[in-house]
Amino acid sequence: MIQKKICLIGAFSVGKTSLIRQFVESIFTEKYLTTVGVKIDKKVLELEEGPIKLMIWDLAGEDDYTEIRLPYLRGASGFIYVADGTRAETLTKIVDIQEHIDADFGRLPFVLAINKHDLIGEWEVKQSHIDHLHCKSWSIHKTSALTGESVDQLFTDLAQQMVKP
């Protein structure tokens, strides 16, 4: 079976761990336990091309590219960038980080999750910003780890990108 390493990157408390838990175990908790270092999960996805085993690396949230422990990213076949829709600055930061990673690791498949879509009332991210990224042909998902909205699609989207020849 094909195995792929993917990494979730984003500022702290944006919901990286929550997204993975929702994806792998279909569980959500309100409690915030910050990730220290890195935590690894796996899940097998059934794609048209065949099954794929995702090795999901959940990195500790960092605001800045310089703070990311780059060795963790080595060998990854794809990235999920995560921003918190209720904190606009998390999106700006992640865009910045994406640029750096692109430069350092070469173009690899990635998707963007703008999370906490269930809190749409407190939403800060401007639609214009999203549209702008769309124009740069980013693949963007408004997700909610709480409701599970678009979570599977997020991972499947990346998986498909990775197996595409």
Added chain:
Amino acid sequence: MSMSQTPSSNASIEPKLKSLSDKQVKQLKALLFNDAELAVLDAPAPTIEKLDDPELEKLRQLLFPKEALRQLLLIEDYQKLQTLLAWLEQHQQDPKKLAQALPLAFEELNKNSTRLAEILAPQIEKGLHRSVTKNPQPLIDSLFPIIGPMIRKSISESLSDMLKSINQLVDQSFSIQALRWRIEAQRTGKSYAEVALLRSLDFQVDQVFLIHQETGILLKHLTSPESLHKDGDMVSGMLSAVQDFVTDAFNISEGNYLSELKLGDFTLILEKGPKASIVAAILGKPPASIRLDLQQRLESLHYDLHDEFESFNGDTQAFDSAIEDLESLLICKKRPRKKPILRWIIIILILLSLLGYASYKTWLNFQSQQAWSSLITSLNQQPGIIITHAEKNNLQGLADPLIGDVKNYVSQHKLIDSEVLQIEAIQWQFKPFISLEPDVIEKRIKRHLKLPQGVNYQYTNGVLSLHGQTTHEWLQSNQAKLYSIQGVFEIEHSALTFTDLKAEQMRLQKLQAQHLAEAALQEAINKVESFEVYFSINKTQLSSESKQMLTDLKPALNAIVQSTKQLNQHAELVVIANIDNGNGTLKLNQQLAQKRADAVLTEIKSLIQNANIKFSTRLTSTAVKSIELNSSNIRHVTIKVKVAPNS
């Protein structure tokens, strides 16, 4: 308040105040006044006169658009304001200076005292506490790189300490494994399971991981049958994450890597190659050689699977050919737990002790055999005991009642080697019988015979001889009893003297005996003297008739010998021959008579032996009637007995 100072101060303050921005003024106000005061200040102002001092007036206008309290405030507070502004200025300058001075100051302080540390410590503690209560994250983040290794190190150290102490304990003890563990558990206060676990794995390669170097993806994962089957993918991922983390966090140079990890009972040995690493999860204490094995395997895998590594796209099937290699690693590393030398020593010791025990047993056996046969021989030698059957620990036979309980007898006479044989373990089956062995009879005599003082006895061949002094009465009343003793057939008491018979009685007895003897003597004499034998003319030889007559005298002759001896006398036999004075010459007749006397005497002498007796002959001549001349009775021989007391 002295006004003289004011103008000069005002001169320097003015441009400063002017240069203050709205925001700064706001700040200044907040500094100077509380909310209530500010409310008053901001209230609509009544009209008042302008101040004389143009500077002050400017300030007033600037600060207080509302005039209400101007007069109240300005005079007194101007001074205040002035000093405050000076303070403000100074403090804007100070931090910079201070920042420059502080390092030097700290340096100076560090040189000669710990005062600063003492002063700062509580502040730092408080600060830390606040930081943690407010938001622990920053602190966690900064401690993370240190804490991980610290915990691992302490875990691995305590684990290896535990293993060490347990190993020592095991080295010291040897017996059946489980028993050993139990004892050990007792001794160390650890649970049995804990000891058993640790003891049963000197080491065992529980799992082997082949991990793709770059992605941390698990290429192959092999587990031993006993393994707990942790999710290999996760372990693999975490391992490379930890690897990455360590390399990054400690700035470890290229080529160095985390090569060993201890997690609980597991030791992870990592061998890193350019494309993949092998990790062995080992239970217990891994031997040093394991690393070499891993290295060799990893090298050959790199060689064999070079292309697969190059074109790896996440498909792990390409590495199936590595399974066999890795499996061998897993299995062949299951080594015997024990140190071979120690084991041999133990085995030899056990064998030796067994051998020793066996020979000791045989020796014991031999000894007891010896002791047994010597017991039987000595029992058979005992008078009054007869062994009829002797089997291991079972003795049957006959015993005289005088022996009593044979068991007691044996132990009393120390016939048994009690160090080898146990007297209590033997069955003693004896039936009573009467023994006629002299020793037993003597014992019996001793038991039954109550001899009075002065009397002793001797026993030989059925005859019990008594000697010494006692009463006749005792003898009379005990004779029957003496005869009732089995083995006594005769009693000899002639050597006994009786104290109860009177001297007179004795004398009479003697006298009586004497009379009896005299009577017997007399009778014998009469018989002898009544003897008369006749010869024909000219004959000197005894006829056979006459010889018979003499032989008939033998008892009488002997009685004379006996009686005279008893009476302390001696006898003289005189053989008298009569001379035939009727026919022939006297001389011839005398000769004939003598010859006849001699013939009789010779005959008599042949009848009496050893006699204390005197013999003599005598011739007589008696005048005979003529009728009698031809009769033979004139040629007769008689015997005369003379008795006289010994001188």
